[in-house]
Amino acid sequence: QDRSYSYSYYAVDNVGNKEEPNSIEFVVDITSPQTSHSVSGDMLNEMLSPRSKIVLESSDNSSGVKSTHYKIDDGAYKLYTQSISLIKLEEGSHSITYYSKDNVDNTEEKNEYSFYIDRTAPEVVASVEGDQYETEGKIYASSRTKIRLESNDNKSGVKEVLYKINGKDETVYNEPFELPQESGEKKITFYGSDKVENNFKTLYDQSSLKNKAISLDLTAPKIGFEFKGDKCISRDTTFISSKTLISLSAIDTESGVKSISYKINGGVERMYNEPFSVKDEGFYEIEFYGLDQVNNKESATFSFINDNTGPVIETILSMEPVGSISLDEAKNSMAVYSSGVKLYLGATDGVVDTEFIYYSINDAKEVLYTKPVNLAQSGITSFRVRALDKLGNESELDPSQIFIK
Numbered sequence: 001q002d003r004s005y006s007y008s009y010y011a012v013d014n015v016g017n018k019e020e021p022n023s024i025e026f027v028v029d030i031t032s033p034q035t036s037h038s039v040s041g042d043m044l045n046e047m048l049s050p051r052s053k054i055v056l057e058s059s060d061n062s063s064g065v066k067s068t069h070y071k072i073d074d075g076a077y078k079l080y081t082q083s084i085s086l087i088k089l090e091e092g093s094h095s096i097t098y099y100s101k102d103n104v105d106n107t108e109e110k111n112e113y114s115f116y117i118d119r120t121a122p123e124v125v126a127s128v129e130g131d132q133y134e135t136e137g138k139i140y141a142s143s144r145t146k147i148r149l150e151s152n153d154n155k156s157g158v159k160e161v162l163y164k165i166n167g168k169d170e171t172v173y174n175e176p177f178e179l180p181q182e183s184g185e186k187k188i189t190f191y192g193s194d195k196v197e198n199n200f201k202t203l204y205d206q207s208s209l210k211n212k213a214i215s216l217d218l219t220a221p222k223i224g225f226e227f228k229g230d231k232c233i234s235r236d237t238t239f240i241s242s243k244t245l246i247s248l249s250a251i252d253t254e255s256g257v258k259s260i261s262y263k264i265n266g267g268v269e270r271m272y273n274e275p276f277s278v279k280d281e282g283f284y285e286i287e288f289y290g291l292d293q294v295n296n297k298e299s300a301t302f303s304f305i306n307d308n309t310g311p312v313i314e315t316i317l318s319m320e321p322v323g324s325i326s327l328d329e330a331k332n333s334m335a336v337y338s339s340g341v342k343l344y345l346g347a348t349d350g351v352v353d354t355e356f357i358y359y360s361i362n363d364a365k366e367v368l369y370t371k372p373v374n375l376a377q378s379g380i381t382s383f384r385v386r387a388l389d390k391l392g393n394e395s396e397l398d399p400s401q402i403f404i405k
Contacts (some may be wrong), residue, residue: 002030002062027064032108033100034379039115040083042064042196045116047156049196053083054113056098070098095368121199122153122192124161129176142214146176149190163190220298221252221290223260227304228275232352232390238304239352239389245275247265250298251292262288278306310395311347311387317402318342318372325403326381333379336403343373347387347395360384378404 006026010019041052049241058065058109067155068080080098093116099108129146161173165180166187193199229244240246250257260272265285280282321335335402347354357369361383375381381404386396 002028012365027062028115029104029106030103031060031062032106033058033060033065033102035068035098035100035108035111037098037111037113039095044156044195047118047196048086048115049198050087050089050117050119051197052086054086054096055078055083058100058108060100060102060106066101066103066105068098068100070096071095080104086117089117091117116155118155118194118196118198120154120194122151122158122161124149124151124190124192126188126190144178146178147188148176149173152194153192153194156198158366159193159195159197160305161190161192163188180345182274218235220296221250221257221292223248223250223288223290223298223300225249225288225300225302230391231304234352238302240304240305241305241393242277242279242308243392245277246286247275248272248288252292252296256292258291260288260290262286281306281308286383289306305393307352309349309350310393311349311389313357313385313387313395313397314346314348314382315385315397315400316346318344318345319403322405334401334403337375339376339378339404341375341402341404343375343383345369345373345385349389349393352390353391354387356388358386375402375404 004025006025008021008023010021012018035056035058038055038057039048039052040055042049043052056068056070056180066214066338069077070084071077072084072089086094091329093114095112095114097110097112099110117293127148127150129148149163151161162170163173163177164170167189171177171346173190191199226247226249227238227244228247230241230303231244232239248260250260261269262272263269263286264278266287269289272288283303283305285301287299287301289309290298312374317337319337319341321337323336324333325336326333343359344355345359347357358366359369360366360371361373361375362377362381363384366384369385373383380401382399382401384397384399386394388394
C-alpha cells in the first residue's frame, strides 16, 4: 500500500545465540503525480490569443516529480521546462496533451486540454450617412453627415471599437458620429479589439470614400520592370536589342491592379497588355504607371539604349602575299601566301562589347576563335567569319579565298 513501512529481522544460531534485531524503514510509492494547466495571457473561455501561454504545474506527495511531458496536436512529446508559447500556432482548434512521471517512474494518465487560437482582429467597415456629394474623385460632406462604423469578429467577438479624428482624442464608438465642423479633409483612424485583444489599426481618408462604403486603400501599386532576353549593363547604362522584350508589372494587395500604362520618350500614353519591344536603335526613356481600383497611382522611369547592329569584323594575315594566281575553279584572281601564314581575327562593336567570334576553314565545322589560325594546307583556302556582340547581334563577312603555295 501507498505508505511508510518498517521491516525488522534477526538470526538465531544452532546453540540458541540470538542476534540483536535489525530494522529497515522504507516508503512504498504507487501513486502517480498530478499535473494541471493554466493559461497566462488573453483568453475567453477556451479561446486564446497567439500571445497567450500555457503553464503546466505538477505535484507528487511521495517520491517527487521527475519530469513533465507535453505535445501539441499530433506533434512529438517534448520535455516541459517553461511556459508554452502559442505564437506559432495557426488559427483554429488545437489541443495539448500532457503528463508527469515521479522519481520511481509512476506515470500519470495523459491529460488533454482543447482550445482555439483566434489570430484575427475584428473587421471594421465605415460608411457615410447623410449629405454627401462626389466630384472629381472626392466626397464632400455637410455638417449633418455622420460616419457609421460596423464591426464583426470571426470567433471571440468584438470587445470595442475606437476611433480618432485627425489623430486626436481616441473615443469608444457607440453610435454614428459627426465630423468636426471645420473645412478640410478629415482623417479617421479606427480599429476594433476582440475579446482576446486582437486589433488592427486602420487609417481612412474621407476624401476617398466611395459609394458610402469605406475600403481602406491608401497605397499605390508596387510597380516594376524586367528585360526578357539579351541585355547588357555597361557604364551605368542598360543596352538591349529589338529582340529583347520589355515586361512591366504591378502588384496591389488591397483593392487590386486596375491598369498599367506607359509612355515611350514622352509620347502618347499606351495601355500595357503584354511585353513589348522597340524597333529603332537609339536612346529610350520609358515612363510607366500602375493604377489600382481606387485610382492610387504610382509612376517610375527607366532608360536604355537599343542596339541592333552586330560587331565590325576585321581579318589580318600575318604576312604579305608573295604574288597572285588565277585558276579555272576560281572566279577572280587570288593572293598567294606562303605556307604557315596565320589568320588573325578581330571584331569591334560601337555600343557594347564583342562576345564571340567564330570561323570556318574550307566549309568545315564552325569553330570559336581563341587564337590565331595557322593556315598550312596547300591550295585554295577559304574562310568565313561570324561575330556576335553581348546582345546577340550578329554580323558575318562574305567568304574569302586565298592560295597557299
